[in-house]
Amino acid sequence: MSKPNKVKQSKKSFCRICSAYCAIDVEVENNRVIRVTGDSSDPVTGGYTCIKGREYPYQVHSPNRLQSAQKRMPDGSYQAIATAQALDEIALRLKSIMDEHGPNAIASFCGTMAYAHAPTVPVAKAWHEGIGSVNFYSTMTIDQPAKVVAVGRHGTWAGGFHAFIASDVALSIGNNPLVSGLSLPGGPPGTNPSRTVRDAIKRGLKLIVVDPRQTELAKLASLHLQVRPGEDATLLAGLMHIIFEENLHDREFCAVNVAGIDDMKSAIADFTPAYVAERCGVPVEQVLEAARLFAQGPKGCASSGTGPDMSPHACLTEHLLNSLNSICGRYNRVGEPVPNAGVLSATLPRLGQPIPGELLPEFFHIGQGQKSRVSDLYRVCGEMPSGTLAEEILQPGEGQIRALLTVGANPLVALPDQQKISAALNALDFHVCVDIEMSATAHTADYVLAAQHALEREDATDFMDMFYEVPYANYTQAVIEPEGDVIEDWQVYLELAKRLDSTITLDAGEVDIAKPVNKLDILKYYKPETRISIDDVRAKGHGAIYELDVKVEPPIPGMEAQLQLVPEGIIEELRELRNELSAAAQLASGHFSHQMICSRLQQTANSIGQSYPGLRQEGQTNHAHLHPDDLHAAGILDNGLVHIESKHGQITAVAKADERLRPGVVSIAHCWGDREGDVREVGVNTNRLIGWNEGMDPITGQPRMSAIPVSIAKAE
Numbered sequence: 001m002s003k004p005n006k007v008k009q010s011k012k013s014f015c016r017i018c019s020a021y022c023a024i025d026v027e028v029e030n031n032r033v034i035r036v037t038g039d040s041s042d043p044v045t046g047g048y049t050c051i052k053g054r055e056y057p058y059q060v061h062s063p064n065r066l067q068s069a070q071k072r073m074p075d076g077s078y079q080a081i082a083t084a085q086a087l088d089e090i091a092l093r094l095k096s097i098m099d100e101h102g103p104n105a106i107a108s109f110c111g112t113m114a115y116a117h118a119p120t121v122p123v124a125k126a127w128h129e130g131i132g133s134v135n136f137y138s139t140m141t142i143d144q145p146a147k148v149v150a151v152g153r154h155g156t157w158a159g160g161f162h163a164f165i166a167s168d169v170a171l172s173i174g175n176n177p178l179v180s181g182l183s184l185p186g187g188p189p190g191t192n193p194s195r196t197v198r199d200a201i202k203r204g205l206k207l208i209v210v211d212p213r214q215t216e217l218a219k220l221a222s223l224h225l226q227v228r229p230g231e232d233a234t235l236l237a238g239l240m241h242i243i244f245e246e247n248l249h250d251r252e253f254c255a256v257n258v259a260g261i262d263d264m265k266s267a268i269a270d271f272t273p274a275y276v277a278e279r280c281g282v283p284v285e286q287v288l289e290a291a292r293l294f295a296q297g298p299k300g301c302a303s304s305g306t307g308p309d310m311s312p313h314a315c316l317t318e319h320l321l322n323s324l325n326s327i328c329g330r331y332n333r334v335g336e337p338v339p340n341a342g343v344l345s346a347t348l349p350r351l352g353q354p355i356p357g358e359l360l361p362e363f364f365h366i367g368q369g370q371k372s373r374v375s376d377l378y379r380v381c382g383e384m385p386s387g388t389l390a391e392e393i394l395q396p397g398e399g400q401i402r403a404l405l406t407v408g409a410n411p412l413v414a415l416p417d418q419q420k421i422s423a424a425l426n427a428l429d430f431h432v433c434v435d436i437e438m439s440a441t442a443h444t445a446d447y448v449l450a451a452q453h454a455l456e457r458e459d460a461t462d463f464m465d466m467f468y469e470v471p472y473a474n475y476t477q478a479v480i481e482p483e484g485d486v487i488e489d490w491q492v493y494l495e496l497a498k499r500l501d502s503t504i505t506l507d508a509g510e511v512d513i514a515k516p517v518n519k520l521d522i523l524k525y526y527k528p529e530t531r532i533s534i535d536d537v538r539a540k541g542h543g544a545i546y547e548l549d550v551k552v553e554p555p556i557p558g559m560e561a562q563l564q565l566v567p568e569g570i571i572e573e574l575r576e577l578r579n580e581l582s583a584a585a586q587l588a589s590g591h592f593s594h595q596m597i598c599s600r601l602q603q604t605a606n607s608i609g610q611s612y613p614g615l616r617q618e619g620q621t622n623h624a625h626l627h628p629d630d631l632h633a634a635g636i637l638d639n640g641l642v643h644i645e646s647k648h649g650q651i652t653a654v655a656k657a658d659e660r661l662r663p664g665v666v667s668i669a670h671c672w673g674d675r676e677g678d679v680r681e682v683g684v685n686t687n688r689l690i691g692w693n694e695g696m697d698p699i700t701g702q703p704r705m706s707a708i709p710v711s712i713a714k715a716e
Contacts, residue, residue, distance in 0.1 A: 012039055012542045013476040014461060015053035016116040016454040018605045020181030020190040021461045022049040023543040026056070026479045033057040033455060033480060042543045044472045048192040050181070051603055055614045056455060060480070064437040064611070066450035067484030078448070083485045086447050087492070091499035093430050097403045098131065105402040107135035109389065111409020112606055114138070116454065118462040119522045120489040122506060124407065125382065127493040130502040134370040134379070135401055137386045139414060144309040145700040148381045150318035151357065152364035153567040158351035159332040159552035161186035161325065163339035165200065165469045167300035169293060171208045173232055173321070175305025178216035180600045183467040186301025186330070188217060191468065205300075208290050210235060211307070212597060213667060214660035223290055226662045227280040229595045230583040230707030232304070233313040236320035237268045237574065238276030239291040243327060248295035250329030257354055258326050260565035267566065267574045279582040281662075294328065301330050310598055310706035315699050316573045326563045332552045341550035343473035343537065344465045344530045353555035354563045366699055373399045375693065377701045385701025387416055387692050390424035403430040407489050408451070410607045412441040413671045416690040416703040417648070434492055439607070440674035450486045455479040457488055458519050460537065462527070473532065474543035490522060583707065587664075592709035594630070596644065596666045596689065606671040610683065622669040622683040623656035626712070630664065631657055634712055641679070641715035646689035646708055652715045653684045666710060
C-alpha cells in the first residue's frame with residue numbers, strides 16, 4: 001500500500017504567546033505544524049521571534065492538547081462530551097443560578113490568552129452587560145491598572161507621545177522588553193527589541209534604565225539606576241524636583257497646557273537630590289545626571305513596565321511619570337506627523353491639545369459606577385478588581401459569586417493568595433474553563449471547553465495596534481484546520497447568549513446572534529470604523545506598514561483644558577510617601593531582611609511553556625535570584641534551597657547566584673508552582689507570600705505583588 005504524499009507548505013502568521021505579536025513563517029505538512037521561524041520579510045519584526053514562539057509546533061500538537069469538551073464526573077474524573085451538548089448543559093446551570101441568585105452571581109475571569117484573541121474580551125464584557133452582571137474580571141487589574149488611572153487623573157495629550165524610534169532620550173522604569181516583549185507608548189518596543197534598541201543607541205539615543213536588576217535592557221543603558229524596590233515614586237518626585245529647581249522644564253509648553261506647577265513644586269520640595277539618593281540607594285550624582293539627561297531631550301519619553309505597577313504607590317508612580325513627560329513637553333505638536341495613529345483604530349483626529357480625564361471613555365474613569373461587594377473599591381478599567389475575586393466567591397451574602405467562566409486564564413497561579421483562590425475555586429457552585437489544555441485551574445472546573453489554538457483561527461494584531469512605532473498591522477488566516485471538537489473563545493459567549501436569550505452589543509450595535517457569525521463579522525461589530533478597513537488588512541495576508549499621513553491638528557476652539565499635575569489626592573499621596581519610612585527603614589524596623597520582586601523569564605510567558613520539552617531545557621524551575629554576597633551571608637549554596645518568608649506566608653525555592661541583582665533583593669518569576677511536588681521540577685508560586693488585601697492599592701485594588709518584605713534562610 002503506497003504512503004500518502006506529504007504536502008509541505010509555508011504560511012505566514014503571527015505569534016500570540018505574548019503581546020509582541022512577532023510575524024512568523026509556519027511550515028505545515030499534512031495539517032501539522034512542523035517548524036516555526038521568524039518572518040524575515042516582515043517590515044517590523046524582521047525575522048525575529050523568541051524561543052517561545054518557535055515552540056508552537058509542540059503547543060498545538062501537544063499530547064496534553066484538548067480535542068473535545070470535558071465534563072467532570074461524580075468521582076472527579078473527566079469524560080469527553082460534545083461541545084454543543086456541553087454548552088446546552090452550561091446554559092441551563094447558569095440560568096438556574098441567575099434565577100435563584102440574580103445575574104451578579106455569574107462572573108468571568110479573562111486572562112492573557114483571552115486578550116491575545118482580538119474579539120474575546122469585548123464580547124465577554126458585552127455578554128455580561130447583556131445578562132446584567134457587573135462581575136467581569138481580568139488580568140488587567142492585577143498587572144498595570146495604575147497606567148489607566150493615571151491617564152484618567154492627569155489627562156492625555158491628543159497628539160500622542162514622542163516615538164521611541166525618533167527619540168533623543170528614553171527613561172524606562174521596571175520594564176525589560178528584551179524578555180517580556182512588552183511595548184508601551186514612547187518606550188523601548190517589544191517588537192524585535194534588541195535590534196531596535198541597539199539601532200537607536202547607535203543613532204545617538206541616551207537610554208536611562210531604572211531597575212533593581214541589571215536586566216538585558218539595563219546592560220544597554222547609558223545610565224542604570226539600580227534603585228531599591230518600591231522607591232520609583234520617590235525617584236520620580238526627585239527628578240521633577242531637580243528639573244524645576246534648575247528650570248529645565250519646557251516653560252513655554254507648561255504655561256499653556258499644564259496646570260498645578262506651583263502646587264507640585266511645593267509638594268515635592270522635600271524630595272531633594274540628597275534625600276532621594278539616600279532613600280533609593282543610588283549615588284546622588286546618578287539622580288542629578290538622570291534628571292538633566294532626560295530634561296535635555298529634546299525628544300523622548302519616560303515609560304514603565306509591570307514592576308512599578310505591582311509595587312507600592314503604583315498610582316502615584318504612574319501619575320508622576322506622566323507629569324514628568326508633561327513638564328518636559330514630550331508630545332507631538334501641531335503640524336507634526338503622528339508616527340502611528342493606529343491602522344485598526346478609530347478615525348479620531350489627533351489634536352495638539354490636552355484631553356481631560358472626564359472626557360475620556362469610561363475605561364479611564366475612577367470613583368464611579370459599581371463598587372466591590374467586599375471592599376471599598378469601584379470598578380477600574382471598566383472591570384471589577386481581580387484581587388478581590390476570591391473573597392467575592394467565599395463571602396456569603398447578596399451578590400455572592402457562585403458561577404465563574406475562566407477564559408484563557410490560569411487564576412490559580414496568577415491571583416494573589418494562592419491558598420485563598422484555591423479554596424474559592426473549589427467552593428464555586430459552578431465553574432467553566434475555556435482552554436487548550438487541562439491547566440491547574442481547569443482541574444477545578446465542572447466543564448472544560450476545548451479552545452482552538454491560535455494557529456487554527458484567523459486573527460488581527462488589534463491589541464498591539466497603538467503600540468507599534470509605525471502604522472503596522474497583520475491579519476492572519478488559520479494556518480491549519482482545527483482537529484477535534486474545538487471552539488473559539490468569543491464563540492462561547494455568543495453561544496451562551498443564544499441559549500439564554502440575552503444580547504451582545506458592540507460598537508456597531510447589537511449582534512444578530514440568530515444568524516451565523518464568523519470572525520470577520522464579529523471584528524466588524526467590534527471595529528466598525530478603522531483607518532484602514534479590516535477587509536483591506538485581511539486581504540494583504542501578511543504584516544505591512546500602511547501610509548496614513550496623519551498630522552497633529554490645531555486645538556478645537558473653545559475646548560480649553562490642561563494636563564493636571566495635582567488632581568485630587570496627589571498632594572496627600574506625596575505627603576504620605578514623604579512621611580512614611582523608606583523601604584530600607586521598613587525592613588530594618590521589621591523582621592525582614594530582603595525584598596522580593598517579580599520578574600519574567602525568556603522561556604515562559606506567565607504559566608505558558610513551563611511543561612514544553614524544548615523550553616524546559618532552558619530551565620525547569622523559577623529560581624530565587626539573589627546576589628552572591630546574600631547567599632554567602634545566609635550560608636546558602638548556589639542551586640541550594642532557600643526558605644523565603646513574608647508576613648503572609650512562606651515558600652521554598654531553588655537559589656541562584658546573580659551578580660546582576662542589587663544586594664538585599666530576591667527576584668522570582670511569577671505564575672509557577674501550579675501543583676505540589678519537587679520545587680526543582682514544578683517551581684514555586686510567589687503568590688503564596690501575598691495576601692489578597694495586604695498592601696492593596698486604594699484606587700485600583702492592585703495587590704502588592706512586588707517589593708514584598710521577606711526574610712531568607714537556608715532551607716533545612
